Amino acid sequence: MNHLTSRVCEPPPLTEEALPGTLPEALRAELIAFRRDLHMHPELGNQEFRTTAAIKARLELAGLEPRVLASGTGLMCDVGTRDGATRPMLALRADIDALPIPDTKAGVPYRSTVPDRAHACGHDIHTAIVLGAGLVLAGLDRQGLLPNPVRLIFQPAEEVLPGGAPDAIESGVLEGVGRIIGVHCDPKVDVGRIGLRVGAITSACDRLELSLDGPGGHTARPHLTTDLVTAAAKVATEVPALLARRVDARAGLAVTWGRLETGHACNVIPQHAELSGTVRCLDLAAWRDAPDLVHAAIDEVAGMHRAKTVINYIRGVPPVVNDAATIELLTHAMSARRGSYAIEDTEQSLGGEDFSWYLEHVPGAMARLGVRTPGDARGLDLHRGNFDADEEAITVGVELFSASALLDGNHL
Numbered sequence: 001m002n003h004l005t006s007r008v009c010e011p012p013p014l015t016e017e018a019l020p021g022t023l024p025e026a027l028r029a030e031l032i033a034f035r036r037d038l039h040m041h042p043e044l045g046n047q048e049f050r051t052t053a054a055i056k057a058r059l060e061l062a063g064l065e066p067r068v069l070a071s072g073t074g075l076m077c078d079v080g081t082r083d084g085a086t087r088p089m090l091a092l093r094a095d096i097d098a099l100p101i102p103d104t105k106a107g108v109p110y111r112s113t114v115p116d117r118a119h120a121c122g123h124d125i126h127t128a129i130v131l132g133a134g135l136v137l138a139g140l141d142r143q144g145l146l147p148n149p150v151r152l153i154f155q156p157a158e159e160v161l162p163g164g165a166p167d168a169i170e171s172g173v174l175e176g177v178g179r180i181i182g183v184h185c186d187p188k189v190d191v192g193r194i195g196l197r198v199g200a201i202t203s204a205c206d207r208l209e210l211s212l213d214g215p216g217g218h219t220a221r222p223h224l225t226t227d228l229v230t231a232a233a234k235v236a237t238e239v240p241a242l243l244a245r246r247v248d249a250r251a252g253l254a255v256t257w258g259r260l261e262t263g264h265a266c267n268v269i270p271q272h273a274e275l276s277g278t279v280r281c282l283d284l285a286a287w288r289d290a291p292d293l294v295h296a297a298i299d300e301v302a303g304m305h306r307a308k309t310v311i312n313y314i315r316g317v318p319p320v321v322n323d324a325a326t327i328e329l330l331t332h333a334m335s336a337r338r339g340s341y342a343i344e345d346t347e348q349s350l351g352g353e354d355f356s357w358y359l360e361h362v363p364g365a366m367a368r369l370g371v372r373t374p375g376d377a378r379g380l381d382l383h384r385g386n387f388d389a390d391e392e393a394i395t396v397g398v399e400l401f402s403a404s405a406l407l408d409g410n411h412l
Contacts (some may be wrong), residue, residue: 021402036110042098045157080149088178094130095158104385122185129397163354180364189370195346204287205352216271231305252282323363333403
């Protein structure tokens, strides 16, 4: 068996045969069944009681000691003993919640049985992967082949801003952790491959709610009142344009409105208008400044039209900024399992992910996990009712995580 050097960034070449921890066929079949059960019984953020119980029961069956988080859903579980271990643990993170949309898939036996609830973002796949990696690593630990303890994190409420990660961190999931990794399903990448990127891989995402008020009046005399419809229209169009000239374009700060409501009659100038939307940002530093910039832009535009403003800026999540050393770890792990051909570069997306909160405390990285069956031309995408994943991705994810745990330990 090869002896790894003391630096994660410079291990000797490894082959799949040289690295233990591949997924046994019986466990592979069990994990697919486990994923399908979760898919049939999706639960929204902070309501994942059945999901938490199922994960807990399987880990306990393997002789492990999972601990439910303080919120009552989600759990963490350490694999391996700490006797003689001095290095901080590697954490493997999965999110466990579903989305409030209907499952529109046809012809599959594991379609959601819960109305208007679906695992349309692949969190059931993520959960099966971390569960499977934990079971594989527990087996290696019994053989004395796990070099350092590993923490499994099954996190609730990823889809609920600002995400369940802050509460999980408050519950202590990062105590003793020195590095954290995760994956996210990517329906644009073929199964068997992963996408990696150093630096920001997702964007910040905040929520913006705005009220505009004025005295109202007759549409025949807009000069005697606040023309609130015009004010709302100007805010909707000019605030994004104004921000584009006050922030470096490379920061990618963008306000996009999803709702504008005002007025009830064609000849009445209303007294109240509401807008809501999102603020997305590619750059972490610009995201920290975004609330002040957005407030100032809104007040400036609304003030020109004598509209009073009430702004509710709701912090969401910062960008996920991948650590270079962790990306190198994932690169070596995937190369050992599947070869370097299974790794591709990936772009920064405009989506948000609360995995970013962990990276405010410890280094880590998120990989994009291919879930598209090669040749599938359906164009499936996340957050759609027909989303599905090639379940071979579970095997890929388990082997990626188990290899990462072995390589992060510096020796076999």
